[in-house]
Each structure stands twice: as structure tokens, then as C-alpha cells.
Amino acid sequence: MKTLAAESASKQGTGRIVNDFSIQVGTVNGSGSQSSNNVLMRSIFQMGIPVSGKNLFPSNIAGLPTWFTIRVSKDGYIARKREIDILVAMNPQTAHDDVKSLQPGAVCISPAEMKLDLVRSDVKHYQVPFGDLAARATDQIKLRKLLTNMIYVGVVGQLLEIDQAEIETAIRKQFEGKVKVIDLNLNAVKIGRDWAKESLKKEDPYYVEKMDKTAGKIIIDGNAAAAIGCMFAGASVVTWYPITPSSSLCETLIDYLKQYRIDKKTGKASFAVIQAEDELAAVGMALGAGWAGARSMTSTSGPGISLMAEFVGYGYFTEIPTVIFDIQRVGPSTGMPTRTSQADLLPAYFLSHGDTKHITLLPGSVEECYEMAGAAFDLADRFQTPVFVLSDLDLGMNNWMADQFTYPEKPFDRGKVLTAEQIEKIGKFERYRDVDGDGICYRTLPGTNHPLAAYFTRGSGHNEKAGYTERPEDYLNLMDRLNKKFDTARSYVPKPAVDRNPTAKIGIVAFGSSHFAVEESRDQLRDEEKVATSYLRLRALPFSDELRKFVETHDRVYVVEQNRDAQLRDLIRLEMPDLAMKLMSVKHYNGLPIDARFVTDAILEQERKA
Amino acid sequence: MVDSVTATKGTAGPTPATNRIGLTLADYKGSPSTLCDGCGHDAITSQIIKAFFELGVEPHMVAKLSGIGCSSKTPAYFLNRAHGFNSTHGRMPSIATGVGMANSQLIQIGVSGDGDSASIGMGQLVHILRRNIPMVYVVENNGVYGLTKGQFSATADLGSKLKSGVMNDLPPIDLCGLAVELGCAFVARSFAGDPKQLVSLLKAAISHKGTAFLDVISPCVTFNNHDGSTKSYKYAKEAETPLHEIGYVPFFEQIAVDYEPGSVTEVKMHDGSHVFLKKLHGDYDPTDRLNAHTTIFKANQDKQFLTGLLYIDEKKPDFTSQLNLTDQPLALLKEDSLRPPKEALDEIMQSLM
Structure with missing residues (x-):
């Protein structure tokens, strides 16, 4: 069997795989590895190479397994990649499973004492005496665990040839202003790097090389992007109840509001933030504030919208503006709080008893988390109704590379208010x-x-x-x-983004964080299978005319989404029963972000039957 | 010594036709009540109208809120010139919190019931009291669910009977005891059948900055006014034990009270108004929180129906003041103060590169 790595290397004919691989670090949550992973990701980003980072973490504070995946992609693909090329196996609890899941030919960096070479002989092992190296980095036992993380940064840096200067810049940024901490971490990286230089023989094809594809780009998560959008949209009453994966939206917003929305002279705030006693109260406060004329908002996740259901129906029926962010996680019930999902589409759209439906915005990138936050407030005021912004854990909490956000040109639309x-x-x-x-x-x-x-x-x-x-x-x-x-409202909500290929017989419809996997899958279908596709990315509910036209003009339309019940596909069928038979479904719902290969395989399988 | 501390200018004698802002009593009225004839709630509504009228509050600056139930219908029956918000069951406090943040210049009055506040809305009641959101919070307490035809509520006394003879075997929740426990800085109990006391307490509550909590026993003539009920007119009239006689002098009137030293406690309200509490039996210091606790507890033990101003602390900061909001209400701020300049976005973008 040809390994993916080998395949890719042979394509280039050099034996080198440059700027096109993924690194996974398996650690224990609460061990402080997040800083190291950020440093690793950022230093590659600083070298001009497109990167994205995904944190797969447990619903727990300390001691359970967590994985951080960095995808390096010269072509700019930022969706999850299923195959791991380089594993840093730091967690003894999961190391065996982690190494077993690798493709033959992949790389495994691990503590020497784990003896992972006994588990798999067909991957390239680099075994590192992390304990000894950490002891060299500090004599404080407490710090050794933390610094071990920086040592693997040094080892990976040496193996992949990441510029040491970029790592140093990234560390300085990560620990901004904390001189002692910076020195300690820089030293740990150097210990790891020097050891690897002396003791390891490079026997894998993975390298990074400088590019110029990240100039002017930012790295941000969707929740922070939405928070920035809310601040510039003039959010003035913010109510929330902590819930994963939504909390960081309001927490980041609070930080920004404190920085930019307190009058420097008078010290007075143009905002009120309230941590409510529950989601019922959070949305009640938001409605009260919206009724009284403020730009109000709340942010939550699945269990929160279930609790908000009664009040959201009230807001619809009595016509009160407010903005509700739903950062979706896996349900039903408590579900898997730290895994991603798009299964709140129908619950949010139709939230509450009686005949209710809500304007629902579907950001598909961090840029859109920012822009649609602004659009949501205008729509809420214009239509005097609760407006949902449906993000998800993958979009909201993971790090994405993006273009810089542009300053809003449009003035606020405060809707029809009589003086x-x-x-x-x-x-x-x-x-x-x-x-x-x-x-x-x-x-x-x-x-x-x-x-x-x-x-x-x-x-x-x-x-x-x-x-x-x-x-x-x-x-x-x-x-x-x-x-x-x-x-x-149909003609006011953000229009779908359509990329029509005149030769394509099949179309793809997707929304939200499925976007990047779909984009990559379309390239795979085109390059590997000569299958041309058109693509419509839905950006809001209710539907506008573009969607109908798109479905009408293709033989088959694959609706790609991250839920079990094909919620978007069924909603389209409901509104366009005459086109129902054209609508096929690609559903990814195991809690992990959707990846391109999954989409490609699912479409090909159904195409063969078509 | 005067007979009553209420013998002051403005509150004694016939009510003038117009108040200090030139409005008549009719300007404070609402739509006709659709509640049962003789309902305690209507008596309370009358006193709410009177209190706002006599204080000369601008009706358009009032927001009147409620939850669900008979009591929660009443905001439609007073102050037609104020915006009203009849919210969902038990959720009025969160609405009030949002309204208060959006426009701290509004005077909010919320009317709730014992079902609305002591059962389904207990969580929100607890938290609005804890936060001290400026508002007058009136519970029209009749111990029974009227609108659903007579089930016991959580404030029904142990051993009290439904019309059908069913006996309540669960202990009641004492909302005033709870309010004192939660640090509410204005806690009062009154009776719909004692309009004189009620109107003074309402005025004092409107003058208070923070949550002013009033638990008003308000008999349900249809479902809970029979023998065996402890929330009936007859029972409450016989059992009512006022802690003191209450007089209120608004900030815009001269104090002309003449009383024997030591016989009256005077409380200066946040807005400059004064409350006078004339001792009836024994000393009661409404600024002593621990004593308020003990008094409420003891009254319950002795099956006594104590009314009056149970606890007051005019120094406790309210939630809105703590937020240090702009002088102009948030709801009225325009884009220039709500949207930071482009430089702010540039700075943020720079930090993310």
C-alpha cells in the first residue's frame, strides 16, 4: 500500500514534502500545552505559510486527553485534514491509540520511555528524553511539565526547519511583557532544538520553507471575531450565561468593550454586561433591553437555546429586537460540549411553540463572524425581532487564518422608531x-x-x-x-455565495464551518476525479430566490452539513417540494470538524449510484 | 403630638385636582379592570395610581411590567401613558433588568403574584433582589393560583384550606424573609385592605433607589376568601398587626410633622423624601437586618400577620450605579458613541497579526 506521504513526496520528485502536512500534539488538558502549540503554529504562520489550528479538548479542566492539530497548507486549505503526518505523542494515556491511528510512513515524536517504537515499526520514530531535557531547563520541578511543552517545540522546529527567530518572536508575543517567562521558554526551546540537532538524524520528508502567503493576514477564532463585530455594531446591553463553546465570545467582548467603549475622560461606559443566572434570564434581559431601545445581545449554545425557547417566541410574537449567538455543540441534551455540530439549524430557526420562525445568519468564516455580527443588529432593529447568528465550536473556538477585517462603512440601521x-x-x-x-x-x-x-x-x-x-x-x-x-426579510438577509461552474451537472450546498472542507473537496473532485461542481454557500435563513435557481439548474444537489438528520436538506425540501428528489445529503456528525476527504468520498459514492 | 405622622401638607385633606406637574388622577389611570369584583388586586391598583399621581411622576417615564397570572394583568389597569410589558410566567425580573440597563432614567414598577414569583419565577426573583436592580417589585399575594382556578401556591400557609376542603400540607415560602436574606434594601409587607399604609409604602418604594420589594396580601375573592383560608379579607383584617404607622413626605414638600421625641423613626430616602414610622407597640428598628430576620421568623412562628416597613438600607448601592454608565441612557446613544473609530479596529487587527 502506498502511503499518502510517499505518494505526495513522489509527486514532487524530491523526496521532500514542503508546507503540506499536519502536526498533531497529544497532551493532557491543563498541562499548559496550549501556549506551546500556539507558538508552533504562529512561527509557521510568520514564515508566510498558511496554517490553521484545531483544539480537540475534553469537557474537563485537568487530566483528560486533548489534541491540538496544526495544518500547514501551501495551497491555503484550512479545513481539518483527516490524516496526521506528524504526531507529538506526549500523553501516555492515549499514546498507543494515537500512534496506531497513523498512516504508515508518518512521523512520531515521543518521550523515549514510552517505547512507542514497539507499538508501530512502520512509522518514523524520534524518541526524545524529555525528562532529562526538562531537568536541564529548570531545577523547579513544578515548571518542568510546562517547559517540556516548549522542548517539543524546539525538537519539531529543528526537524521541520522552522526559523528559530520566528519561534522566538512567537514566544515573545505569546508571553507579552513577561520577561522572566519569555527567557525560561526561549531557553527550553533552545535545549530541545540543540538536542535534536546533535542527536536526531532527519529521516522524514516534512519541511517548512518560507512563503509569502500570510502577509497582512490575521489569526483569530470565530468567537473573538464575532465579539469585535458586536462591539463595532454598537452592542450596548450584553447578557450571557457561561456555556461551552460560547463563553469566550462574551468574555472577549467584555475585554474589548473595556478597552474601547469606556470614555477615557469621564470613565463612563457605553455598555452594560450582565452575567445572568441562567439562559432564560439572559435572553429575558436582552429582550427587555431591546424593547427599551438598546442594541442587546446574548450568546449561548444548544442547551441555552432550549431554555430560551419560550422567550424567543415571545420576542417573535411581540416584535422585539435582540441578537442571539448560538455557538453550536454536539447535542441532544448535554451531548458532547466540546465537540462541534450544526444540529441547531432547525431548532434555532423554529425556536419556540406556536408558529414561529426567525431570521438566522450562518457565518462561514471568521470574517463573516465579524461581519454578520454587525448585520444581525441591523436586521434585528429593522425587523424588530430576535435574530440568530449560528456559529459552531469549530468556527468559534479554533484558530483560523483570515484577511483583516474591514471597518464598517454602513451606518447603523435602527429601524422604524417614532419620536x-x-x-x-x-x-x-x-x-x-x-x-x-x-x-x-x-x-x-x-x-x-x-x-x-x-x-x-x-x-x-x-x-x-x-x-x-x-x-x-x-x-x-x-x-x-x-x-x-x-x-x-428574504431580500434583506445576506445572499448566498454562489460559485457556478457552467459545465457542472452537480451542485453542492453547504453553510457555516463546512465551507472550507467543501472548497477543498471541490478541488479534490476536480483534480482527482474530473468531477465539476457548482457551489452555493447559504449565508442566512429564510431562503432567497438564488437557492431555488441553483437547485433547478443542477441535476443533483448535495447538501453538506454537520448533523444527523439532514436538517438543511429537509428544510429545502419543505420549501421546495417540487425539487425534493434532486436533493442529496452528505452528513458528518461524529463531533469532529468535517474534512474534505469525507465530503469527496460521500459525493463519489452517491454519484456512482446515480 | 399629632394623632398621625401622616398629618402633613399634601397627604392630609382632600386630594387636589392636579398634581405638581399639572396632571389629574385620570392621567394615571389605565383600562378598566377585568378581574373579579372585589379582587384585592384592584385595591392595590388604585393605590398604585394614587401613589404615582400624588408624587407627580411623569407617567411616560414609568415602565410597568409583569409576568403571568391575575396579578400580572393589572399593569393594563393603571398608567395608560406608560409603556407596559406583560412578559412570560415568572420572568418579569429579567425583563426589568434589561430595561433598567437600557434606560436607567425610567422608573420601573413590576407587578407579580405568588405563583409568578414564589414558584415558577423564584430563580429570577432571587437574582433581581441579589443584584438590586432599581424597581418597585410588588407581589400581589393571595396564596392561590386564580387564573387556573384555585390551586395552592407556594405562599399558602400550612393548614390553610381550599374551598373544596383540601388542606395545604407544605410550609409556605416567606417572600419578605427571603428578600431580607438576599440583601434587598427595601422590604415591606402590606395588605390590600389597608390602603393608607399601602400608599405610603408604595411612595417610599418609588423613592427608593434599588429593588423595593413589597409583599401585599391581596385576597382572591373567588378562590381563597372562605373560612379556613389565611389569605382572606376576614382573616387578614383580624390578624393584621402593623409594626408602625407610616407617613411619607415627598421631597418637594415641607416636613411639618410634630411628634414626641422617641416615638417616631425617621428615614431619609434617596430622593430626599422622608418616611416616618410611628411606633405602635414596642421598638422596631427597620434598619437592623438581623432584627428584621428575627421579627419575620417569630411572626411566622406565632402565626402573626405583621405589616409595615420590615427592612430598609438607603446606603446600599444599586446595580446600575455600580456599572458607571453614560449619563444618557444606553438606549438613546447614537453611533458616534457606540461605534469606536477605525483606529480601534486597526489596533485590534495589528494585535492579531
């Missing part, structure tokens, strides 16, 4: 009357100084004047108007 002066001029105000014919009514804010300004918000039946009603015609009028408003 006292406007009411005086018009002479009347009815909260739920569709004056403009677009389904969107005018609202007033509490505190508006006009005798006609006040209205009574209620989750029970209400007429155009916001009065209580149980009359059938009032209810129909309200529900149909809400539907009309939703239809108006």
Missing part, C-alpha cells in the same frame, strides 16, 4: 399597524414624551393597537402580517 415629534406630526400611533405594507410596523421606546406614545406589550393575542384580543380575525391579521414581514 415624540413624529407622533405629534402624524397625530396617531398604533404599534402593530402595517403602515408601509412591508409587514414592519413602527414602534416607540419607553420614555417617549407624548401622550400617544405608550403601548402595552403582551405575549397574548393583540390587535393593531396592542390591545388584548381573542378575535379570530385579529389573530389572523397578526400572524399573516408577521409572515409578510418574514418574506420582506
Whole structure:
């Protein structure tokens, strides 16, 4: 059997595989390996080589296995790659399984005492006396575990030929300003590197070489990107309840708000952040604030939206703007809190009892986490309704290389809000009357100084004047108007991104973090199998016309998503029953981020049957 | 010595036709009540209208909130010129918290019931008290679920009976005891059948900065007003033991109280108003938290229905003040203060490269 590595090397004809491999570090959570992995990733990034990092971690604070994967890709692919080329096996609990999962010809760097060469003889082993080297790095026993991590950075750096200067820059950035810590870590890297230089003979094909593909790029996770978007969108009341994998969104936002939204002269804040007692309260606070006129938001994950269900329906029915981020994780129930998923698509879209549906934005990159945060606030204000932004753990918590974010050009859209002066001029105000014919009514804010300004918000039946009603015609009028408003939204939400190949008979539809795997899979299908594909990346719900046209103009359309029940495929079928038979499904739902090979294989398998 | 500490200008004698901002009582009214005739809640509504009118509060600066239940319908029956928010069951506190953050200039009054606050909304009640969000929080407590036709609530007394004869065998939750425990800085108990006391307490509550909690026994004439009920008009009237006689002098009126030294406790409210508590039997110091605890506990033990201002601490900082928000309400801030300049984004991008 030809190994992938060998295959790739032979293609280049040099025996060298340059800037195209993945490194996996297997450690124990709480061991401080995150800094080392960041340093490793960042130093490669600084050499101009596209990288992405994925942290596969347990729902636990210390002592359970965790894996960090760095993908180095000269072609700029940043999805997960299934095959591991270089393993750094630091965790005795998982080392045997980790090394067993490697392809023949892969590389394994491990502590010498683990004797992993006895487990697999068909991988290239570099066995390192980490204990001895750590003892050389410090005489403080407590620090040895931490510095061991930097020693593997040195070893990997030497083997792959990562510039030492870049590693040093990355360390300085990682431990910004902490001189002692920097020195200690620099020394540990050097000990590892020097030892590897003297003691290891390079017998694998993997190398890094300088490129110029990362100039001007940033590395960021989707939650931080969304946080930045929220701050520049003017979020002023932020409510949240801690939940993995969403917490870092609000935590990062708090940091940025403190830095940029407190008046330097007066010390006064243009924001309020509240850590709520639960998600019910978090979304209640967000709705209260949205009702009173603030740009409000909350962030959560699956169990949180389940708890928010009643209030979100209230917000839909009474027409109150707020923004809800759902950083999806694996469900149902508690599920796997630290694994990724796209299984909240339908639950979020239809959240709450009765006939409800919500504008739902689907960012497919960290750039879009930033941009759609801004769009979400405008849409919430314009349509006076809760707006969901559906990200996921892979997008939200992993490190992605991206273009720098651009400063928002568009002014805020605060929607239809009447002032006292406007009411005086018009002479009347009815909260739920569709004056403009677009389904969107005018609202007033509490505190508006006009005798006609006040209205009574209620989750029970209400007429155009916001009065209580149980009359059938009032209810129909309200529900149909809400539907009309939703239809108006179709032309306001972010349009799908379409890459149409005129020769393609098959199309792919995907959303969110599946995007990068789909992009890579399309290249695989084209280069390896001569299968041409078109691609529509859905960026929001409700659907717009583009999706129908896309499905109509292809023989078969593969809907790629990360859930068991083919939620997006079924939603399209629901809205376009006439096209139902064209819609095929590719579903990845084991908790790991979807990878290109999976998509390619799944499409090919179904194509053979077609 | 005067007969009553309420014998001050403005609160004694006939109510003037217009208040200090030139509005009439009618300007503070709401839609007609749809509750049962004689419902305690309607009596409370009348006192809420009176309190806001007499204080001369701008009605448009009030936000009136509620949860679900008979009590929660009542915000529709007062202050039609204030925005109203009839929220979901037990969740009014979170709405109030959000409204308070968005616009700290609004005066918020929330009306809840014993089902809404002591059962389904207990979590949110606890946390709004803990945070000390500025608002008047009224529980219209009748020990029974009225809107679903008469099931016991969590404040029903041990041994009290439903109309059908079913006896309550679970101990009640004392909401005032809970509020004191949680550090609420304004805790009062009153009775819908004692309008004089209630209106003074409501005014004091509106003057308080922070959560002012009022547990008002409010008989349900349809489901819990029979013999054997401890939340009936008859029982409450007979059992009510006021701790003190309460007088309230708003900040805009001269204090003209004449009392014997030592017979009255005076509390200066945050907005400059004054509350006078005339001793009735024995000493009661409402600023002594430990004593408030003991008094509530002992009253429950003795099956006594104590009313009055149980605890007050005018120095406790409220949540909004602690946040050091802009002077202009967050809800009214414009883009120039909500969106940082391009340099800020450039700086952030630089740090991520």
C-alpha cells in the first residue's frame, strides 16, 4: 500500500514534502500545552505559510486527553485534514491509540520511555528524553511539565526547519511583557532544538520553507471575531450565561468593550454586561433591553437555546429586537460540549411553540463572524425581532487564518422608531399597524414624551393597537402580517455565495464551518476525479430566490452539513417540494470538524449510484 | 403630638385636582379592570395610581411590567401613558433588568403574584433582589393560583384550606424573609385592605433607589376568601398587626410633622423624601437586618400577620450605579458613541497579526 506521504513526496520528485502536512500534539488538558502549540503554529504562520489550528479538548479542566492539530497548507486549505503526518505523542494515556491511528510512513515524536517504537515499526520514530531535557531547563520541578511543552517545540522546529527567530518572536508575543517567562521558554526551546540537532538524524520528508502567503493576514477564532463585530455594531446591553463553546465570545467582548467603549475622560461606559443566572434570564434581559431601545445581545449554545425557547417566541410574537449567538455543540441534551455540530439549524430557526420562525445568519468564516455580527443588529432593529447568528465550536473556538477585517462603512440601521415629534406630526400611533405594507410596523421606546406614545406589550393575542384580543380575525391579521414581514426579510438577509461552474451537472450546498472542507473537496473532485461542481454557500435563513435557481439548474444537489438528520436538506425540501428528489445529503456528525476527504468520498459514492 | 405622622401638607385633606406637574388622577389611570369584583388586586391598583399621581411622576417615564397570572394583568389597569410589558410566567425580573440597563432614567414598577414569583419565577426573583436592580417589585399575594382556578401556591400557609376542603400540607415560602436574606434594601409587607399604609409604602418604594420589594396580601375573592383560608379579607383584617404607622413626605414638600421625641423613626430616602414610622407597640428598628430576620421568623412562628416597613438600607448601592454608565441612557446613544473609530479596529487587527 502506498502511503499518502510517499505518494505526495513522489509527486514532487524530491523526496521532500514542503508546507503540506499536519502536526498533531497529544497532551493532557491543563498541562499548559496550549501556549506551546500556539507558538508552533504562529512561527509557521510568520514564515508566510498558511496554517490553521484545531483544539480537540475534553469537557474537563485537568487530566483528560486533548489534541491540538496544526495544518500547514501551501495551497491555503484550512479545513481539518483527516490524516496526521506528524504526531507529538506526549500523553501516555492515549499514546498507543494515537500512534496506531497513523498512516504508515508518518512521523512520531515521543518521550523515549514510552517505547512507542514497539507499538508501530512502520512509522518514523524520534524518541526524545524529555525528562532529562526538562531537568536541564529548570531545577523547579513544578515548571518542568510546562517547559517540556516548549522542548517539543524546539525538537519539531529543528526537524521541520522552522526559523528559530520566528519561534522566538512567537514566544515573545505569546508571553507579552513577561520577561522572566519569555527567557525560561526561549531557553527550553533552545535545549530541545540543540538536542535534536546533535542527536536526531532527519529521516522524514516534512519541511517548512518560507512563503509569502500570510502577509497582512490575521489569526483569530470565530468567537473573538464575532465579539469585535458586536462591539463595532454598537452592542450596548450584553447578557450571557457561561456555556461551552460560547463563553469566550462574551468574555472577549467584555475585554474589548473595556478597552474601547469606556470614555477615557469621564470613565463612563457605553455598555452594560450582565452575567445572568441562567439562559432564560439572559435572553429575558436582552429582550427587555431591546424593547427599551438598546442594541442587546446574548450568546449561548444548544442547551441555552432550549431554555430560551419560550422567550424567543415571545420576542417573535411581540416584535422585539435582540441578537442571539448560538455557538453550536454536539447535542441532544448535554451531548458532547466540546465537540462541534450544526444540529441547531432547525431548532434555532423554529425556536419556540406556536408558529414561529426567525431570521438566522450562518457565518462561514471568521470574517463573516465579524461581519454578520454587525448585520444581525441591523436586521434585528429593522425587523424588530430576535435574530440568530449560528456559529459552531469549530468556527468559534479554533484558530483560523483570515484577511483583516474591514471597518464598517454602513451606518447603523435602527429601524422604524417614532419620536415624540413624529407622533405629534402624524397625530396617531398604533404599534402593530402595517403602515408601509412591508409587514414592519413602527414602534416607540419607553420614555417617549407624548401622550400617544405608550403601548402595552403582551405575549397574548393583540390587535393593531396592542390591545388584548381573542378575535379570530385579529389573530389572523397578526400572524399573516408577521409572515409578510418574514418574506420582506428574504431580500434583506445576506445572499448566498454562489460559485457556478457552467459545465457542472452537480451542485453542492453547504453553510457555516463546512465551507472550507467543501472548497477543498471541490478541488479534490476536480483534480482527482474530473468531477465539476457548482457551489452555493447559504449565508442566512429564510431562503432567497438564488437557492431555488441553483437547485433547478443542477441535476443533483448535495447538501453538506454537520448533523444527523439532514436538517438543511429537509428544510429545502419543505420549501421546495417540487425539487425534493434532486436533493442529496452528505452528513458528518461524529463531533469532529468535517474534512474534505469525507465530503469527496460521500459525493463519489452517491454519484456512482446515480 | 399629632394623632398621625401622616398629618402633613399634601397627604392630609382632600386630594387636589392636579398634581405638581399639572396632571389629574385620570392621567394615571389605565383600562378598566377585568378581574373579579372585589379582587384585592384592584385595591392595590388604585393605590398604585394614587401613589404615582400624588408624587407627580411623569407617567411616560414609568415602565410597568409583569409576568403571568391575575396579578400580572393589572399593569393594563393603571398608567395608560406608560409603556407596559406583560412578559412570560415568572420572568418579569429579567425583563426589568434589561430595561433598567437600557434606560436607567425610567422608573420601573413590576407587578407579580405568588405563583409568578414564589414558584415558577423564584430563580429570577432571587437574582433581581441579589443584584438590586432599581424597581418597585410588588407581589400581589393571595396564596392561590386564580387564573387556573384555585390551586395552592407556594405562599399558602400550612393548614390553610381550599374551598373544596383540601388542606395545604407544605410550609409556605416567606417572600419578605427571603428578600431580607438576599440583601434587598427595601422590604415591606402590606395588605390590600389597608390602603393608607399601602400608599405610603408604595411612595417610599418609588423613592427608593434599588429593588423595593413589597409583599401585599391581596385576597382572591373567588378562590381563597372562605373560612379556613389565611389569605382572606376576614382573616387578614383580624390578624393584621402593623409594626408602625407610616407617613411619607415627598421631597418637594415641607416636613411639618410634630411628634414626641422617641416615638417616631425617621428615614431619609434617596430622593430626599422622608418616611416616618410611628411606633405602635414596642421598638422596631427597620434598619437592623438581623432584627428584621428575627421579627419575620417569630411572626411566622406565632402565626402573626405583621405589616409595615420590615427592612430598609438607603446606603446600599444599586446595580446600575455600580456599572458607571453614560449619563444618557444606553438606549438613546447614537453611533458616534457606540461605534469606536477605525483606529480601534486597526489596533485590534495589528494585535492579531
